[in-house]
Amino acid sequence: DARVTQTPRHKVTEMGQEVTMRCQPILGHNTVFWYRQTMMQGLELLAYFRNRAPLDDSGMPKDRFSAEMPDATLATLKIQPSEPRDSAVYFCASGLVTGTAQETQYFGPGTRLLVL
Amino acid sequence: TQLLEQSPQFLSIQEGENLTVYCNSSSVFSSLQWYRQEPGEGPVLLVTVVTGGEVKKLKRLTFQFGDARKDSSLHITAAQPGDTGLYLCAGFPISGTALIFGKGTTLSVSS
Numbered sequence: 001d002a003r004v005t006q007t008p009r010h011k012v013t014e015m016g017q018e019v020t021m022r023c024q025p026i027l028g029h030n031t032v033f034w035y036r037q038t039m040m041q042g043l044e045l046l047a048y049f050r051n052r053a054p055l056d057d058s059g060m061p062k063d064r065f066s067a068e069m070p071d072a073t074l075a076t077l078k079i080q081p082s083e084p085r086d087s088a089v090y091f092c093a094s095g096l097v098t099g100t101a102q103e104t105q106y107f108g109p110g111t112r113l114l115v116l
Numbered sequence: 117t118q119l120l121e122q123s124p125q126f127l128s129i130q131e132g133e134n135l136t137v138y139c140n141s142s143s144v145f146s147s148l149q150w151y152r153q154e155p156g157e158g159p160v161l162l163v164t165v166v167t168g169g170e171v172k173k174l175k176r177l178t179f180q181f182g183d184a185r186k187d188s189s190l191h192i193t194a195a196q197p198g199d200t201g202l203y204l205c206a207g208f209p210i211s212g213t214a215l216i217f218g219k220g221t222t223l224s225v226s227s
Contacts (some may be wrong), residue, residue: 004158033214041219042204042217042218042219042220043159043204043217043219043220044217045214045215045216045217048214055213056213056214091158091159093158104149104161104164105161105215106161107158107159107160108158109156109157109158110156110157110158
């Protein structure tokens, strides 16, 4: 049963520290998304990649957030320096887009981040 | 900015009751999806509706896409405790490339 995996599942850190979250998309999927979920804002798209190339990162604070796909099996989201307002659940999702077909997104279990 | 408004935000009902959750927008979407999210997990896709007026059924769940493709509803018949969770609607904008999510409806079904 193919699944998106995310590590770590939980992270508690202090303000100012660097945080790195990792995601392994489902093998064969060509699109990877990073979302942030909070009670106030709901699920917000931060960035997404297709065939490892960044397509849109307009939802991401550029000064402290960065997203990369070093290879097809790994996507990373880094926050440096972290701030208390970054506390949220961060989800990775992957999907397969072919032509104009709307993809189904498969979500990982999320990384629950708490910045003190 | 295209927004999807979901209502109600919270819903607490007894087992066996029926309920409807709404997802509304002023924008047209090429398709709309419904997800369910359980605590500690990521959202899981329930259904995709593509055609205006389309109705899809998934056991006790009935999904409808508005004729103008601006709104959708989810109706649950005879709710069960296992239906408890966060229900999210998400739409693909006509001119966009990524899903837009509503803030969700938190459903609690007690036995």
